[in-house]
Structure formats: C-alpha cells, structure tokens
Amino acid sequence: MHPIRLFNTLGRELQEFQPVHPGKVGFYGCGPTVYNFAHIGNLRMYVFEDTLARALRYLGYEVRHVMNITDVGHLTGDDDSGDDKMVKSARERGQSVLEIARFYTDAFFRDTGLLNIRRPDVVCKATEHVADMIDLIRRIEANGYTYFAGGNLYFDVSRFPGYGRLALLNLEDLKAGARIEVDANKRNPYDFVLWFTKGKFENQALVWDSPWGSGYPGWHIECSAMSMKYLGESIDIHAGGIDHIPIHHTNEIAQSESATGKPWVKYWLHGEFLVMGKGKMSKSSGSFLTLRSLTDAGYEPLDYRYFCLGGHYRSQLQFSFEALDSARASRRSLGERLRTLRSQAEPAPAVPADGKARVWLDAFADHLAEDLALPRALADLWGLLRDPEVTPPEALAGAYDMDRVLGLGLREAAEAAPEEKAASPERAAQIERRIAERAAAKKAKDWARADAIRDELKAEGVLLTDGPSGTTWKLS
C-alpha cells in the first residue's frame, strides 16, 4: 500500500489518508439524478470518481465503490428550472416517472461505459431504499433531532452542534442572506425536511407510507441511508460536486451523525466544475453539451476522457472545442506512439520491476497518491514513452500498467490496425486498385500522375502514406 494524501474539504487541507479499516476503502460517490441526459460537466465528475477508485486500487487498497441513482421525487413540478420540457415530452410519450428514470439511467451507463468509467461495485436506486430511509429517519427522530410541522418532518439544525462545519457556514450570517427559502414551518432557516407529506409539488408522482403519513423522503436522506447500508455507519470517502458542500452534504452529515452518534465520513472530496465560455454548464440554463453531441461532432468518447485527465479535479476546467481538439490530437499521437512501440517490442511486455521505466512508474504512483494529481500522472506517461533509455517492451508494459488508472484504452490503441476505420470490402478493393495504379506511375517517375491520384483519393477522404514497405491508407 502506497501512502496517500487527499485534500479533505472537512478542514480544507491535505491529509494523510487513513482508512477506518487498514487497506480497505469504503467509497461513496454521488451519482446522477436521472431526469435528463448527463451533460459533459456531469460526466467530468464521474471521470473523477472513476479515476479516484482506480487510483486507490492501483495504490494497493481494496475498494468498495458505491454510487446512488436518484430516481425519486422532484421529477414533476419544478417548472421554473426549464427541465419540465423533458419531463413533459416524456409524459407525452405516455411514460411514467419510473420509465423516465430507467431511460436516463440506461443513457447514463451508456455514456459512462463509452468513457471507460467502471461501473461501481454497488449501484443503488433511491426508490428501492425508501424503507431504509424511513428506518434512518426514525433513529434521528428517536434521538430528538426532529419536529413535525405543517405536515412535514423537519430536521432541527439547532440541535446539531457543528452544523455547517463542512461548508464553513456561519449560522449568524444567514439572516441578511437574500435568498433563503421562506418556509413558515421552519424554526430555523437552515432546517430541512426529512419526510414530506405536503410538498411544494402538487402532483408528486411517487408516494410511500410512513410513520408520518403518506409522502416521500427529503432530498438528502437517500445518501445517508444507502451509504450506511452498503458501507457501514462510518465511511472513508465521500466524493461529489463542489456545489453540494453547503446544502446537500452539510445536511447529510447532520442527519447521519445525529442518527448514529458517530462520525460519518472521514474524507470529503469535491470536484470542481467544467466551465464553458461565460460559466458552468447546467441542466437548467438551456442548452448543454452531451457526450452524444461530441461524438456527433466527430470526437471519440475517450478524447473527452483524455481532456478531463488534463486538469486537476479541484480546479475548474475550461472547455472549448479547441481544447478538445488538442486532447484528440494528443490521444491520437499516443496511439501512434504505442503502435510503433508494439512493433518494436519483441518479448511479451511485463510490468518492469526495475530500470528506467520503474522510475516513471514510481513517479506516476507518487503523483496519484498526492491528491490524485492526474495531470502529473499523464505527464509521467509521456515521459515514459519518450525516454530513450526505456526499451520498447518496458515502455509498452509501463503504459499498460498506467492505463489501469488512466483508462484510455491504451492496449486497444496499441493493438489497433492502422486502418482502423474500416471501409467496405468493395471500397477497400477499389482503393487498393488506385494505389497500385499510383505505384506504377511512381515507378515510371510520373510524379504528376502519382500526385493526382493521391489528391483525388484525398478529396474522397482517403489519406495515403508512403512507407518503406509500400503505401498504406486510412479514412480521414
């Protein structure tokens, strides 16, 4: 096991990682709310969670990765968010809320799969854990942290010392804070609902029976309940988006710890936003980019993954197509390099135990262990591949090893044929004929003729490359 340091939002500092149970990591990563397609900003978050789990494993820890799927509540209503259109069109297709949830859940895993994001060990849906949530709320209630008002069960923030510590909230400051929701039933503006029987949404689609009446759970309880169910009452890492610090995670801590009476999450890791042009990409502000829109524009999903790896998870990442182009060019170049290495790697590559390659691999591990410094780790990959002192088999084996974390499909890239983009057999034969024709022209030193054929093919989207062993081609 490699020692690791992580930046804990709780305390805002780099801390040495000491899991509750040595060598084992209970990791809960916030999952999607499945009421729309994930946009590339969301996806950045899941790339982060994925690389974190991969890195922990690479560094010798046994990881149990749990992710929630939020498929409950607030699917109807919320009409000022602009998402209504999505729901409405789904409704027009005669689908239920659960069908919508299933549709977007499938879409989510399709996207994450394309990005080489490994499926977490446990994927849990909120709707399948309402009983667990009710049990947890009962414990909170039994411990005296709740009150019932206006049909809803509230969490009483004033009973929980240290509320808001994660977010550095100052409860005294909230007064003038312009936009706190006015809920006459709340004793304190920061109180939040654990169980609704009367919500702001008239036609809540899903309701369950509970000791407090028929209704549905509050926004925050699912993560507390499910993380405890699958990881125990104290977990090592909880990761999520930076926007969740002040409300969602703050409330999760309050309710979890008031139920169990013990610390809940040891290390809080928060990923920063992907920003584009004038600000973050959000579901509610109209148009946003999906993975699909990138692939439609001719990019491969892993180009986007590579792009994400180029920035540290705690920094905002500036998205642009220019930047994505750069990522694509880098990844292609990487593939080219690996293919060359593979053709030179005589012995079957094995992970280098010593030698110069080991130096790069050690640096790679050290960088991962230092708050998941993926940009550094990526630079180590380039260093390994460009180092003249590293033999081709070592370089190749080292790259494959690093790819356990990077997830860039390096082995596939190395083994891909140059003409990876296949044409139909007829088309291929036709192209081969033209090449043969050109070869004859070249032999006769009829350069004009040879160049004309090359230009014609280029215009048709076929790129010719003359090499020592003849001419190869690929579709552009």
Added chain:
RNA sequence: GGCGCCGUACCCAAGCGGUAAGGGAGAGGUCUGCAAAACCUUCAUGCGGCGGUUCGAUUCCGCCCGGCGCCUCCA
C-alpha cells in the same frame, strides 16, 4: 448581502517558498521524387497589477483590477 475559488506562453494546463511539468498549435530539422505520417530539436528571466514579508515569491500577506462558483434542483 454572505461564503468560497481562480487569474501561469497562441490554446488547454501542472507547480504553490528555492529559481516555470505535460500536451496541443507554431517554428526548425531528419526522412521523402514531393507530400503526409513518424521521429528529433525548439518555444514564458516570466507566472493579472501595485506594495509588503523573506537570503530568496509564481508560490506567503495586504490592497486593486478581472473572471467563476455556491447560498434554489444542479457535478
């Protein structure tokens, strides 16, 4: 109004007290009939501005300018 984050070359982006990682683009070169590809080399005395602390600051402190996020579902 409150809280937090950030400003590094043409672009993306690391570094966060010891003299600027990496990638892309650009430039030069090798190779080639010419290209393309590949490979090699090169590319910030400088890190928004002004002060301060220090032997030494891109890194710490203060102020200013500019950008972003959260406080409402949101990664």
